[in-house]
Amino acid sequence: xxxxxxxxxxxxxxxxxxxxxxxxxxxxxxxxxxxxxxxxxxxxxxxxxxxxxxxxxxxxxxxxxxxxxxxxxxxxxxxxxxxxxxxxxxxxxxxxxxxxxxxxxxxxxxxxxxxxxxxxxxxxxxxxxxxxxxxxxxxxxxxxxxxxxxxxxxxxxxxxxxxxxxxxxxxxxxxxxxxxxxxxxxxxxxxxxxxxxxxxxxxxxxxxxxxxxxxxxxxxxxxxxxxxxxxxxxxxxxxxxxxxxxxxxxxxxxxxxxxxxxxxxxxxxxxxxxxxxxxxxxxxxxxxxxxxxxxxxxxxxxxxxxxxxxxxxxxxx
Numbered sequence: 001x002x003x004x005x006x007x008x009x010x011x012x013x014x015x016x017x018x019x020x021x022x023x024x025x026x027x028x029x030x031x032x033x034x035x036x037x038x039x040x041x042x043x044x045x046x047x048x049x050x051x052x053x054x055x056x057x058x059x060x061x062x063x064x065x066x067x068x069x070x071x072x073x074x075x076x077x078x079x080x081x082x083x084x085x086x087x088x089x090x091x092x093x094x095x096x097x098x099x100x101x102x103x104x105x106x107x108x109x110x111x112x113x114x115x116x117x118x119x120x121x122x123x124x125x126x127x128x129x130x131x132x133x134x135x136x137x138x139x140x141x142x143x144x145x146x147x148x149x150x151x152x153x154x155x156x157x158x159x160x161x162x163x164x165x166x167x168x169x170x171x172x173x174x175x176x177x178x179x180x181x182x183x184x185x186x187x188x189x190x191x192x193x194x195x196x197x198x199x200x201x202x203x204x205x206x207x208x209x210x211x212x213x214x215x216x217x218x219x220x221x222x223x224x225x226x227x228x229x230x231x232x233x234x235x236x237x238x239x240x241x242x243x244x245x246x247x248x249x250x251x252x253x254x255x256x257x258x259x260x261x262x263x264x265x266x267x268x269x270x271x272x273x274x275x276x277x278x279x280x281x282x283x284x285x286x287x288x289x290x291x292x293x294x295x296x297x298x299x300x301x302x303x304x305x306x307x308x309x310x311x312x313x314x315x316x317x
Contacts, residue, residue: 002317003051004110004298011042013298016051019107019115025063027073027116032056032109033134034305034313036163036221037244038102042302045244046103053110053315054102057124057133065118073121074136075114076271077101093268110298112317122271128278132285134314135168136274139283141242142168144269146176149215149238153177158206158213160229161220162189164288164311165242169217170198171283181206181213183228184220188309192287203228211235218243223250235259240266288312 005014019026033055041048054077060068079099080092087095101116102108124133142165151157155178159170162184170182170193182193183206190200201209203224210231218229221243229239230252239261256263277283292314293301305313 001112002295003107003112004053004295004302004315005051006042006049008049011052011299011302013296016111018113021115023064023117024115025065025068025073025118025121026061027056027058027075027114027121028061029056029058029109029112029114029317030072031130031134032111032315033138034110034301034315035138036165038110039302039306040244041103048103050102051107051109051111051114052102053108054100055134055137056109056114057130057136058109058114060121061113063118068118068121071121072124072130072133074124074133074271074275075101075116076120076122076140076268077103077137078268079106079117079120110295110315112295122275125275125279128275131289131314132278135283135285135288135312136271136278137268138165139168139172139277140269140271140274141165141267142172142269143273143277144266145169145173145217145240145242147269148264148266149240151176151178151215155179155215156213157181157215157217158183158209158229158232159217159219160184160203160206160225160232161218161243162186162193162200163219163221166217166219167192167288167311168283169219169242171196172277173217174198175277175282181209186309189311192284195287196284207231213237215240227252230255230261233259233261236261238262238264240264242266289314292316 080087080095081097099106216229219242
């Protein structure tokens with residue numbers, strides 16, 4: 001089968017053997033989405049070598065549970081050991097021995113086929129098109145903010161970063177009714193949020209609103225965004241980190257101590273709430289899809305995904 005692989009010399013589309021684990025489901029990929037994490041892995045983040053990609057929708061071709069065969073599914077990306085305290089509590093996201101689809105110890109979704117444990121798979125409701133279902137994983141990550149921080153209609157919230165994740169975070173948080181500001185530097189991307197009734201600002205204008213927000217979500221992935229997020233927080237506010245920063249990040253520890261800022265990490269989310277939002281049509285996604293390519297053009301698609309102004313790039317086997 002074809003697969004988009006990170007190798008020591010770079011990224012390439014290769015012919016590789018199909019996965020053959022009999023204790024897991026075999027999924028034929030319909031469409032996969034290129035994520036910023038894929039781009040960072042290609043640059044050396046996480047030290048991963050193999051098939052990348054963790055956003056997908058597909059059809060189960062084989063499975064230990066025959067009832068799954070033929071179903072259209074998405075898959076939670078963390079596969080746990082099944083024995084540790086975290087796994088036994090029903091949360092594989094922090095299993096110390098976990099593999100992570102296309103990121104840690106497990107080939108990913110930019111391929112014709114992938115494998116995941118049956119427990120990781122969720123059926124996609126018929127009314128959700130493939131092009132929306134492929135957003136389940138990043139949308140779940142956006143929904144995960146509310147697992148970590150309490151937000152209501154009185155919580156003043158800012159999201160720093162107008163990329164794919166920032167736009168999803170802004171849309172999910174807007175559903176809480178909280179006063180919300182999305183901060184970015186790309187007028188075309190900010191207009192997507194503005195059309196949905198979300199207030200936006202450039203970083204320069206946002207700086208004038210320092211110490212105003214109870215919660216700030218950092219989704220820019222850059223040092224400047226991190227610094228701005230801290231500046232926007234009121235004393236005893238909460239900084240939610242959604243970006244997986246590559247390399248060292250400078251932290252103004254004195255500011256954090258003096259203003260008693262809480263810093264909360266937020267990574268993967270549950271797929272159930274994301275699928276519910278997709279089923280309701282509560283999230284606008286069509287304007288976030290920039291381009292689509294065949295898997296055979298995977299290297300070009302990766303280049304395009306990293307280009308200025310481009311949002312989601314999809315791959316079809």
